[in-house]
Amino acid sequence: MSVRITTLPSGLRIVTDAIPHLETAAVGVWIGAGSRHEGDDEHGLSHLLEHMAFKGTRRRSARDIAEEIEMAGGDLNAATSTEHTAYNAHILAADMPLALDILADILTDSTFDADELEREKGVILQEIGAVEDTPDDLVFDLFNASAFPDQAIGRPILGTAERVTKFGRDAIGGFLETHYRAGATIIGAAGAVDHDQICADAERRFGGLSVQASKTESPPALYRGGDIRLKRRLEQAHIVIGFEGLTYKSENFYALQVFANAVGGGMSSRLFQEVRESRGLAYSIHAFHWGFSDTGLFGFYAATGAKDVAELMPVALDCLGSAAHSLTEAEARRAKAQMKVSLLTALESPAARCEQIARQMMAFDRVLGREEIIAKIDDLTIEQIRRAGARALSSAPTVAAIGPVGKVHTPDRVAARLRAI
Structure with missing residues (x-):
């Protein structure tokens, strides 16, 4: 394989796979924290944080983030799952530094503007409502909750309308500080990639991630049926x-x-x-x-x-x-x-x-x-x-x-x- 792996002094790990003859590349940041790492009063917070990461930093507004990546022909996306959260970009090979800069910016320097937060809560409430109206999605949420009752692993990733509306900037910042740590983070890239250059860029740009030991442990799952x-x-x-x-x-x-x-x-x-x-x-x-x-x-x-x-x-x-x-x-x-x-x-x-x-x-x-x-x-x-x-x-x-x-x-x-x- 053409896979290369590097662990930076901070604990941040970088894994790449150079695929010959391609002119585009995919890069992403995976955080080892998802919905099952939330406390009872944090249900839905990891998903809200994923949304808020795109809503502005000290250097870029939400619109700047979208326009910069799309001006280069690329795209950004993110997803929250039970055990991790991922932020991804797909770009031309020459624009890898831009993608890494934007990803680092949104993960280490987001402002969590109060007005943007309220708007995004509304978006998530619409998302929760959409699941309620889609029985082939909702039935799986019910299934997980019944299989793992009263456990974070069994709760819907989106959270509940009641809980999401109550989250403030401090809750988001606290979850980020606790879980978004270098030792729990992996940068992955594949396609037309230069491993050494990505490592150099990552070491410079992701210095804002905490280097303290990760706190992503969660209680063991107990299947009940x-x-x-x-x-x-x-x-x-x-x-x-x-x-x-x-x-x-x-x-x-x-x-x-x-x-x-x-x-x-x-x-x-x-x-x-x-x-x-x-x-x-x-x-x-x-x-x-x-x-x-x-x-x-x-x-x-x-x-x-x-x-x-x-x-x-x-x-x-x-x-x-x-x-x-x-x-x-x-x-x-x-x-x-x-x-x-x-x-x-x-x-x-x-x-x-x-x-x-x-x-x-x-x-x-x-x-x-x-x-x-x-x-x-x-x-x-x-x-x-x-x-x-x-x-x-x-x-x-x-x-x-x-x-x-x-x-x-x-x-x-x-x-x-x-x-x-």
Whole structure:
């Protein structure tokens, strides 16, 4: 690989991957703090801070930030997740110094202007409202909350309207000071990049990050499972049935990933073929497996009409349960091929590759070689894949549903159906 890694004296880490023949580059700053690092009185603060970073510094107004990067043909974006926050830019190679300067400016010298803060709170309230109006998004928030009740990892990343309206500049500044520290920060870049120049620029521009030890620890996640449903006048029931998955650090993580892909990751998967193609019970159905630093979530989502809920539930559960016993070599090969294509596709996009190497550094303190990952996937046996699925399905079920939910199975019925297979 052409990956290079440097740790500056401050603890700030820089990882780059030079991709030949490209003329553009992606660069981003990843902070090891997200929504699960918030205290009870900070719910939604990491997401608000991400928004406010673009609202002006002592050198640039919010409009200046947008105009400068777009004058160079680039773009800026950011995202808050459960365990980290990322700020990204995509630019021509020659404009890397500009991108780093803007990223450093917004992360070390934002003013958090009071008027901008009030306006941005309004924007976030609109965002929260949009989720409330989008059942296929909201059902996953309900699912997470039911899987991890009374825990930060289970709370919606956006926060609540009541809490967001109360945040002031001091709260934002305090969260930034506590969590936005050099030792918890990674700068990633991929494409037409010069590693040594990025290191020199980063050392000069990111001196404003605190060099104190990071305080990004969070309480261990405790998966419990549960049942939550909202009865609404909708044409479809939006359903998520899930179980405890695996941390991305688990030796069985890839086995459960393959299992999820095989049962519900594509048009040839069991869920798609049986639920949609053979029976026409749903337009949308797919399985998922999300890994976190100390836990994971596995399950499936489906949207179906009220009259089809009763039939869909046992059919979908039978697809999962039977796969844990009878998943075939051909199904496993297809799922493995999908995963490998997804992995290798990231090598063809500077933005995707930038995110990939930064996330790997955040998770493992190193970049995983593609040969290493492909070998882990290829070496999985059908028995390992089935066992990973069976282990997940034996955990306490979590049920979340919105719409006409009267015929959605309870967790006890879900568990009983799976035991009977």
